[in-house]
Amino acid sequence: MLMEQTLILIKPDAIEKRLTGIILSRFEALGLEIAGAKVVCATEELLREHYANLQGSPFLDGVLKFMLGEYNHLPDHRIHAFVLRGENAVARVRAALGATNPEKADPWTLRGQFGCIKNGVMQNAVHASGTPEEAQREINLWFKPEEVLK
Ligand SMILES: Nc1ncnc2c1ncn2[C@@H]1O[C@H](COP(=O)(O)OP(=O)(O)OP(=O)(O)O)[C@@H](O)[C@H]1O
Ligand SMILES: [Mg+2]
Numbered sequence: 125m126l127m128e129q130t131l132i133l134i135k136p137d138a139i140e141k142r143l144t145g146i147i148l149s150r151f152e153a154l155g156l157e158i159a160g161a162k163v164v165c166a167t168e169e170l171l172r173e174h175y176a177n178l179q180g181s182p183f184l185d186g187v188l189k190f191m192l193g194e195y196n197h198l199p200d201h202r203i204h205a206f207v208l209r210g211e212n213a214v215a216r217v218r219a220a221l222g223a224t225n226p227e228k229a230d231p232w233t234l235r236g237q238f239g240c241i242k243n244g245v246m247q248n249a250v251h252a253s254g255t256p257e258e259a260q261r262e263i264n265l266w267f268k269p270e271e272v273l274k
Contacts, residue, residue, distance in 0.1 A: 128213040129159060131262040133251035134204035136193040143238055144204050147250055150207055150234060154216055160207030160263075160272040165200050173265055186245040194261075200211050205266045209273075214259055217252040225247060228254060 132151070134144045147160075162171075171191050178184045190255050206216060220227030226239025227247050239248040253259035263272065 125160040126212050127209065128200050128211070128256050128259065129207055129209045129263060130214045130253045130256075130259045131251070131266060132206040132208055132215050132217065133266075134206075135191065135247070135249055136196045136201075136203065137190070137240075137242075137247040137252060138238060138249040139193075139198045140198060141206060141238070143249065147234055148170070150205070150220060150249065151206075151217065152226065154210070154220065155209040156213055156217070157273075158206055159182060160205075160211040160267050162205050162267070164203050164205050164233060164266065166203045167201070170265065174262065183245070186243070190243070190247060192243045195245070195247070205265055207267060214253055214256050218254065221248075221250055221252050 134147060138147060149185035168188060171188055175184065175187060175259050178187060191194065191203070202229065210216070220234055220236040222233025225246055226235045227241060229239060231237065235248045239246065241247065253262050
């Protein structure tokens with residue numbers, strides 16, 4: 125049995141559409157445990173660190189604007205962040221998300237159902253860590269140790 129943790133971010137497009145509950149219920153249906161939960165008003169600094177792998181890429185600016193909620197009508201930069209835990213959690217959650225590009229994501233996946241491309245940016249509803257190593261790095265970035273169940 126491979127117990128893993130993974131970081132989930134409900135992105136501003138999904139928050140504006142009030143999809144957090146629906147998205148979480150899909151992860152709960154997979155038997156995953158919520159080990160951490162918080163609302164974060166994300167700063168550009170935090171998001172640049174989170175997307176360090178995109179440094180130098182032509183779409184980083186668009187991704188930052190999107191993640192800062194600049195295409196939304198909400199008054200702040202809120203993101204709903206969760207640590208989920210369970211067997212093989214990283215790969216299972218990524219499978220539930222579908223492809224990065226919502227127009228290519230399978231229709232039964234979260235991004236296939238709730239994502240779209242707008243303002244030239246993939247508004248793909250949910251982030252999830254890509255590997256267990258990425259998950260540890262990202263959980264440390266978004267959560268303090270005492271905010272995650274042991
Ligand atoms: N080819 C691309 N064209 C435009 N935007 C892209 C492209 N690839 C990635 N992005 C944007 O950068 C973000 C991060 O890319 P990454 O390769 O980490 O994909 P991901 O792991 O599926 O998504 P995320 O990390 O946001 O959950 C994507 O969510 C998307 O908004
Ligand atoms: Mg990624």
